[in-house]
Amino acid sequence: GRSSSQKPTKTIGVSLLTRGHIFYRDLEEGLKAEAAKNHYELIITAAEFDLGKQISQIEDFVARKVDAIIVCPVDSKGVGPGIKEANDAGIPVFTADIAAQEGTVLSHIASDNVAGGRLAGEYIAKALNGKGTVAIINQPVITSVLDRVQGFREAIAKYPGITVVADVNGQGVRDKALEASSDILQSNPKLNAIFGINDDSALGALDAVQQFNRSGIVIVGYDATPPAADAIRKGTALKADVVQYPKQIGVTTIRMIAKHFAGETVPAVVPVEVGIVDQATLLKDQPRP
Amino acid sequence: MEGIIKQYPGVRALDGVSFDLLPAEVHALVGENGAGKSTLMKILAGAVAKDAGSIQLDGRDVQLASPAAAQEQGIGIIYQDFRLVPELTAAENILLGHEPLRPGTPFLDAATGATIARELLERLGESFEVRTPVRDLTTAQRQMVEIAKALSRRVRILVMDEPTAPLTDRETEHLFHVIRTLKADGVSIIYISHRLEEIFQVADRITVLRDGAVVTTCPAAGATTADLIRWMVGRTMDQEFPSIPRTPGDEILRIEHLTTIRVRDVNLTLHRGEILGIAGLVGAGRSDLARAIFGADPVESGSILLDGKHIAPTSPQDAIRSGIGLLTEDRNNQGLFLQRTVRENITIADLGQVRRGFILDLKKEDAAADTFVHSLRIRPANREAGVETLSGGNRQKVVLARWLYTQARVLIFDEPTVGIDVGVKYEIYVLMNELARDGAGVIMISSDLPELLGVCDRIAVMCDGRITGTLPRADATRERVMALATAFA
């Protein structure tokens, strides 16, 4: 295809899921840092959870005849037509973070959200010694979040002593998560744990727990963004965070593209490590990849 | 119409009114402000639902549940306050609801529509462009559109609710001509007016309403103005215009070479204790002159002197601060806050009087409002009533009260007696006289020539944006004023 072009620099179109979350900022940073090393030009856009918008963005890239496209799909299936248009135009497509299930994608670079949710569930189960009540601060309008919650519930289901007593929509932002958490703290005076589907949700829950002086609650978040990591280090109720390594996802994605430009074959799926961190691991000042 | 009852919250607008109309007659309906004339007619036109009573047409009971139903029965109405769509053109308004279509298609036939509209307006003696949006028309032209709209349908009964209020003699003459033609064609007309001399010019029979009930129905031929007034008001009135002795003093307002978009090089003086009339045909620029003095419209050149001092009001606020007040001609759109109470409408232009520090003294405000409700006999006599529930005449009194309350030194009344009953008209004349007697300068713009002749010390006549002459009362006659008013026509 066009990848054999002799231009010294390449142009790569990126359609992020959103720019409203730190995760994607980090991913974007990874992309930028690695692209700079390779002298690639990036055109970065964000779909803000709007699939129609994302497809438009991909179409704009196709119209601009970029050399490669990176997509963080708003929806795995729905993004298909956009990817197919890129395929038709002979532009290689890479997905990061969220996979596409239609169209031809050269390589998918991501951590597994279901696995991440499982990690969070297991951490909480252990912390509660297999007994107690948990709440989920959810954002059930995003596929990756639905996956995390699915993994979380799967893990919890293995412990009959633990019940999920509340599942509220914090819309993935801290102010709304704070309100939703405040409410469930009222209706669940004996709540033992909260799972926030991202760090804004977990931090909103932490705000609520602190403002109502509730003790003995274990919060687990997702992504380990700096504010969350800080809260964990300080020994607050936010005890642990599932970590994906978004920056690493970004870096790896560009590396895969570079490989492709160099004529090498790239693996269809490139897993990026997922883990869980708590106070102990963070205080060891584990360097982030 | 038999035993019609209509109750509004707190007011029984119609209390068992019976009314009959003969074929091809002009039946005048008169009564004080708030007597229920418009309400009765709105019921006939299907615009308002009656509470009780029945309506028969040709001896058959009819249900007039909607304006469309009334139109189907051949009932047309010209409303007291305009019911036009400002964004649509004159022609579009005239034909609204029954636009001509191109034969055999669902598409409008604009050319035919314009022709029909033009013909209707020609019958009324008007020749303005029918494709002008109504918002760009003068008040009088709008009234003509309103009349043409009613005539555009085949009507058997035509209700005219104060059709001549914004018209001058000439247009009124045209209208009467049309009324006579319609009558000859067998159309029955219900004619409402507060200008009693008109009643005797056109009416065959007269029905007088008072407080929602019929006082009498009689042939016009046998009645006199004095009779009408007695029936309407419930007492006799000796004179139509008050004679309160007052002596014009020194000059208070001087206008020099005032020019705006539609006013050209106007020179004018006004003295303390004087009532200066401004006459002219519709569109002569009288209202524009008033608005310019009041700072409501931009002035291109010329000067305004108040008490010998130059003022250049760039906003009504400025003008009010200098002591000028303007009672606008279009009370609903430019005067009133319809959703607010009578009290708030009265005090709004001078809340300083009831202010203590930052806080309004509501007790004092209540008292002030009560004073005016009482002295101007505003009905219902409730300062907390919403202005939207008041009849046309009572609304006018509310605006009047506002300007009396500001104690302006120069008050401009633009068509102050439009839609006002004889009793109140007299009271307004008295008020103007008293204001002048107490040292204010009063300007009265009116299209009612007898009223100007009866009230004013001097009458300035405008035509086409210019003052064509100023006549002292002694020299002013209908003919001379009309000659000046048509100087350029």
Add this chain to the structure above:
Amino acid sequence: MISSLLKRFGIGLALILELVLFGILSPYFFTPDNLLNVSLQISITAIIAAGMTLVILTGGIDLSVGSIVACAGVLSTMALKVDVSFALALTFALAAGLLLGAVSGGVAGLFITRFNITPFIVTLALMTVWRGSAFVLTEGRPVWELPDAFALLGGGRILGIPAPTIIMVLVFAVVHVILTYTRFGRYVYAVGGNAEAARLAGINTKRVLFQVYIVSGMLSAVSGILLASRMNSGQPNAGLMYELDVIAAVVVGGTSLTGGRGTVIGTLIGSILIGVLRNGLNLLNVGSYVQQIIVGAVILLAVLLDRLRA
């Protein structure tokens, strides 16, 4: 000179300026591919904007359009999965989507005319109701695994022109004719200009209002179905914030929010202005945060230009 140009063309001139600017700044802008691409992108919201124009001309507003896009998309894709022949399933799908649009418009019309509730609130409530329904119906997951043929609706081309573009042009042509040459169109202006005057002229103003909300609901449903087809899936979170984009396009196109004044051609120009802006900024690689600021500023500027004309 500029001011006289402005007087005659107003917002059209703004669009031309924008086109010239992007043409100069980006070599990709005036490629046939990109122009078709822009027309396709605009079509989805523009079709809604055509209906919104009617609503706004009556002095109303319809905030429910974005949620109808989602709910109609979800409903019709669900109907598509009913186990019958594709032709029958497609009929079900179209019927289901359009019916939802009509029902939503009917409910809006009912509350607005019968109970005299302000359109803003009625349609705001419907907006949350339909959005919630789309999620309840799908449990938050998109409806997928649709027959491939469904993708033709939004993805097909006729003589190289995308189907949604053609549908958009048809919709605008029809609405333009209705507004300019039919009684119904005249009544829309009359109701928006002075509802009481319209009523007293014997116009059934309630029926007119009912009809415009139903048209708006159904055109939103059309967009929802086309969008679902383009995405080959029913997305419960489709059409988020469309209402604001659409209203912006209508107002930028010169229609007054107080009703009675405006044209659907203006709306088309407004839609293109905003759509081209988004496309151009993407082509120029302007970051999405800065894009937001620019879009806001351009909307203000465009309306300002239109105002200076008057």
Add this chain to the structure above:
Amino acid sequence: MISSLLKRFGIGLALILELVLFGILSPYFFTPDNLLNVSLQISITAIIAAGMTLVILTGGIDLSVGSIVACAGVLSTMALKVDVSFALALTFALAAGLLLGAVSGGVAGLFITRFNITPFIVTLALMTVWRGSAFVLTEGRPVWELPDAFALLGGGRILGIPAPTIIMVLVFAVVHVILTYTRFGRYVYAVGGNAEAARLAGINTKRVLFQVYIVSGMLSAVSGILLASRMNSGQPNAGLMYELDVIAAVVVGGTSLTGGRGTVIGTLIGSILIGVLRNGLNLLNVGSYVQQIIVGAVILLAVLLDRLRA
């Protein structure tokens, strides 16, 4: 009997019904903690709604409030990190946030009065501009690591009552007094009732409009600062969709969107009604999709109840 109760209490009655219902359905509803919790949650949007009431009374609308919440929160938390004494930094922070609110209101006022652009579009544009700015300023990351004392603003309690609740009560008291007992308040109603008549009655209508938008902007900024304090961070994505919640509260509270009619006490009741509804549904563990449907339906019902009264 019911209808006469309705006539006298209207929306207040709806609120009482709601309170009783939740009291019966959830044992946690009437706990002191929960009531304080509700009052705290309501306070953020209610403070904005007080300003919005003024705007809507003049016949306008302010869609920029949610974005001002975010942008003011971000700006003031950034100012808080300036390396000076806490007292000085706090002063900067408050000044920065409030200034943004005032500037936004001023810009809105300018475009609305000077260029005669409809408030809907002006504030819609500002909404995207400030949201974009909040993201540009922070590059999409929250502003954090703030001095602990900052948290007292939104988290502190006086006699057990949360500070934002107290601020809310004060704001409503002041706005109520202004609307009922001052000249400015009277002018707000007058401008909304009939702008031309107001001008001809000597009211500087432009100044009144300027002032209401500035008040609305500044109260939004107050909310933004309180919210930032509660989260001890400046979040660029705070306050999303607040505008719609706030407008719903104002209208449910009986204020007419066409201006000239309404009270700020009604707005308080409307805010409580919606806030309590959200809280109650969360306490009852109602799924978020279904919640949306219920909230939409209740808003419609509440307004309907208010309409039946008239």
